[in-house]
Amino acid sequence: MSVELDVFVGNTTIMDKEVYQLWLNGYTVNDAVKVRIEGGIMEECEASAEVLLSDTMDQYRTFQMCERLLHHPAKLANQLLFQIPPDRQAMLIERYYAFDDAFVREVLGKKLSKGTKKDLDDVSAKTGIMLKSCRRQFDNFKRVFKVVEELKGPLVENIRQHFLLPDQLARDYAAIVFFANNRFETGKKKLQYLTFHDFAFCAGQLINHWTVGAVDNMMDDMDVDLDKEFLQDLKDLKILITDKDLLDQHKSLVCTALRGKTNVFNEMEANFKNLSRSLVNIAAKLINAKDVRDFFIDLVEKFIEPCRSDKWTSIDVNLYLIHYTNSVHILDTFKHHGVWNRYMGVIKSCILRMYHE
């Protein structure tokens, strides 16, 4: 004796947020029922386990049927199969495209390829996120990446329009796409202390200032790639460390400005040349794709770690970078002010964000 068939179809599609979340999290029907029972819904609604099972199965089926529409959220609005109120649609989409920070941290900057997908079980084991959910999140990244890759115009706006995502989520996806496209290294041990949001912030800075779209705002290029011309120009900054006079001049200007304003003045003075060399070298190497990948690890190894070992506070770092950036403009022989500002603006905000005391 068994229920062979059991369906419920509403004219307005009924979707339970809680069950939706369980489904998104990759729970099987039975596990989801367990979770719901533990949540006390049976007492609340006088329901039996049987009823819960039936409801959960039904909801899962509905979600599965909806899933293909969720892959193209724009279709959800003008499809006829499910009548879903707009606020519900927005909820469905937002939650479907939401991701776990722990998961995204694992794949950030990795190539969104089949190979990576195969490794998702490791990611799942490591993060405790169910494989099914990992796959969904990974597929979302990949889908967004594929659609946006070919599109012109501002990255965030494209994502928002094509996937009907709320602003913050669209920005996060922009970061993910940007990282995946440039293959930034984020997995090294030394970078483990950084959260996804740190990286997303940095990505936002890079997108807004270092891509082609950032300068001329023209529609005919994309936000996904760094501005090659700019990277080329960065080489010119080398003069700051190769020209001995300039380096000394720069140091004395910075030190004059900092003197008395910080407890770590001595360390700053002592490390100035090292730090300056690191920053300029990072800039100069960015023309090589491989070094772009190491951008964050370089920042950490060559700037953040030395500072941290000297016990700088974020305020110190901020102060130092302000004067370090501004002093350059007083150097008469230095001509590349535009490039310098564009470079240091991003570097400064990235370092500050990445500088966890």
Place this chain on the structure above:
Amino acid sequence: MPGKLKVKIVAGRHLPVMDRASDLTDAFVDVKFGNTTFKTDVYPKSLNPQWNSEWFKFEVDDEDLQDEPLQITVLDHDTYSANDAIGKVYIDIDPLLCSEAATVISGWLPIYDTIHGIRGEINVLVKVDFFNDLNRFRQSSCGVKFFCTTSIPRCYRAVMVHGFVEELVVNEDPEYQWIDRIRTPRASNEARQRLIFLMSGELQRKIGLKVLEMGGNAVVGYLQCFDLEGESGLVVRAIGTACTLEKISTLTSASATHPSNSSPSKDMKDSPQAAPSTLGCRSTHSSPVHSASGRLSQGFSVSVPTLLFAGMKPRHRSSEAPRFRQCRPVFGEEAPGIPLSSGPPTPLRVQTFSSFSPSKSYSRQSSSSDTELSLTPKTGMGSGGSAGKEAGPLKALLRQQTQSALEQREYPFFTLTSFPPGFLLHVGGVVSARSVKLLDRIHNPDEPETRDAWWEEIRQEIKSHAKALGCHAVLGYSESTSICEEVCILSASGTAAILGSRFVQDGPLDTDYRLSRQPLVFSTGAERVEGDMGSSASLGFEEVAPPGCGFCHIPYDELNIPFPAQLTYCYYCRRFKVPDVLFTTIDLPTEANVTGKGCLIQARLCRTKKKAQGEGNATAISNLLPFLEYELHTQLMNKLKLRGMNSLFGLRIQISVGETMLLGLASATGVYLTALPSPGRIQIAGKTPSDITYEQHISNMQKKINDTIAKNKELYEVNPPEVVEEMIGSPIPEPRQRSRLLRSHSESSDEVTELDLSHGKKDAFVLEIDDTDAVEDIHALLTDSPMPPGFYSCNTEIMPGIQNWTSAIQMFTSVRVFRLNNANLTNQGLNKIFSDLCENLLKSLYFKLRSMIPCCLCHLNFTVAVPEDELIQVAVTAVAMSFYKDQTLENGRQSGDKTLIKAITENDEQLQFNLELNAESSSSNPLSSTKGLSDVSGSHPSARAPPVDYSSFADRCSSWIEQLRLKAHTIRRGSVKTTSSLEKASPLPEGRSRSLQSNRSYSGSSVTVVKMTPLSFIPGAKITKYLGIINMFFIRETSSLREEGGVSGFLHTFIAEVFAMVRAHVAALGGNALVSYSMKECVFMENPNKNQAQSLINVSGDAVIFVRESELEATSVQPQSAATRETSNGGDGT
């Protein structure tokens, strides 16, 4: 060539990829109507083609326009091989043929394939240039409007209700043709779909012709069904009620009707007219059981009246003067010998007679009476009296006239379930008939005589049952079949009733006219009455009983009660006899006085049956049927008592036959009618009282039952007004004296009255536990689990006791199939399984819809089937509607006072009636009786709170106040003001204005594109236009069942697709809702071993445009903008 159909194919979207290489599609469209086909150009390499075709024009007969669907096929062009079909769209162009319905079909329609489901959408434009054919001999019936709604549609007024129309057409089922062996499943499905579309079209056309012939212009309560008889063919049959409808002009509807039109009550109600009424009701179920005799296919019939109320002894033997002088034949077929019922027409009869539509083919008796009638003078009453009933009950006579008029018709049946005021006078009870037939091949599809004859038999049976109940009409009539292999059970049921002559006569009476007249007539003397009789008697006399209880009064003769029943005086008006229980198939009349809330009551039964073939099988089934029906009724009765209620509305009994079992499911809405006595206790009696444990067991059970009753009474707020009881039995002298007085005028003996009043509640309903059956009964009684808090349910249009709906509605369909793995089940075991299946299904529904609490599941419609051995399928369609809680509480609090005040109001009315009685009974002195009465009223003014003049005012307004109350949220501020002075007469919930506001804010947030509901109304909104009937039939088949998510996934998708297609078609007609939706067929077959499944679904409803009350408010300020609002609203819907 009276019609030109024009079609334009605009574009497609979301098409499937047909060319794997390019991931694109080269689509073109084939447009076919009749035998003419047009093609669009190929739109290469696109999933969103823009054809923007020219107008394809088809010049066709209007007959074809009605029969044929427009068939649009989307194909993928292939240079080298045959073009691949992507899918089809069938468009029923019938709505375009009626000037008052839709004018254009335009919008995105899903492209449907029977194997793949919906595959993209196509945007089309369809118009018809139509020249009406005035040819008398035409075969078409364009322009006749069809409504699935089983009441007079909202924006229409019934001028006349002509009566029953039926038709059936048969054909060979393409699935069973030889060619099916060689064609693909897709081709076979499509042939079937197309054939059914064609047959439905033809059926509608033929029904339309009959309507025209009768002089009507519309069919209301149109019910079309398919019988898939397998080898023996495919039958499409339809029944309906022919009416002449008149559109209420937009101006009036904007101003005058607004309080009610969005309400669940009928249009007609807004006229402040007191509802009609008269005698009696009896809850009988006479169920004729047909046993198969030797020649099954010919019909036979032992008709065994099933007496349902086994536990009651008719205590009432009164010898009072019969209200009607003539004795009605009980269970007699026709009664030609009785002068009143079918004798020579009395003059009065003329009136009713002439009012009938001039349908020759439908009137059985000679039309000579017509002429006679027209000649009869107005003094006819006098002559009528002299003809043998001087001092006779005019009322009865008048009723006779209506009756005889109705008898002219072949079948005085009405498929309507709710009625304009004045239509329904008395309800007799449920009548039903079943017959078991053996199917044989239909040899000549053009002459479906056997099927016709079968139904004719059943209808005759119904008619005679109605007559046995003293009724001349059957309301809420429906027909159904259940087929298993070659055995077919035909069932019909309805509610025997007596109708007012008004609608049978001439339509929309102005109620003011009637009411203002009524007192006048009665207050004048006897001569006056006689003189006026011709013109006003039929109106006045029949309407004397108060509207809240009139329909409960028994229509049959007390002396010849057709079944054992316990009669008491109406607990409401105290003047007429009522039965102790009332069963009906109709909706609760809006004017009925109800205590508390209603609830869904179901009786479920499963009986095993031996496998058999042919006649043996049919005999076995017909032998089982009476027991099944008897037990269903016992169950219903017990459950009703358990809930402390005394009447059932919307009763629907479905019997489904399978190879090894019979399933019976009876659903109805239980209600406590204030007019009926409160149900007695249920008492359990054991037959072996010696055993102590046994006794204990019994007393435990008794306690459980008592507890449940108490709990239920609380839950449904069934607190029978103590007021009433005091009035009867209390020592307070005034009311009692008064009622006695009244009675003494209407009845001949006082003692009898006394006796009548006293019994009733003393009687307990005894359940004897003397066998396993009884134990089982009690078990079933107690296993119905209570609804979770915040939920109510009913299977009728309106939930008694709840009026303050929000605009949140959710229509749904749920299907379950249960497999019985254990072949050797006892009846009890089966019963339990079946009952649990239904209970669990309901529980699931409550859980699913918990976010809508407080909410009521309305129009819960269960369909059971036995798709194959060991499988039970239950399908439910209903609508969940939430309501405002705070108001309910207030209503509950006020209900007590309300009934009190109402009762008093009615008492005042009684005075008038009494006068009338005096006037007509020549024996008593009108003057003295009047004096006596006025004495009573004068000496106890305090007993009747509202002054007389006030009450008459209140009475006049009561019906529309009722409506106001029904949908409080629909009321605008202005109307609240107007009614505020009446608050006491019919207490409007105080919370109303509050709810008004909240509703207003709510309506803005509504986002649903096309609403669907099985009800005839949309809460919080007014239906402004009916766009035509939607009647669609789909087949879906798969040979990759597992890949589509198994049986559940398959059916889930299919139902969702059907909903989507219905919504799209409604939207294309310009509508934003489908009302009176029903899923009439949901057949599901599977073969998991072959990974295959097939399903058929038939749905129907009325496409409408509705406008939210809040918008309407703005509209009524500027009536001119109404039209634009309407269209903009429709636009929103698309």
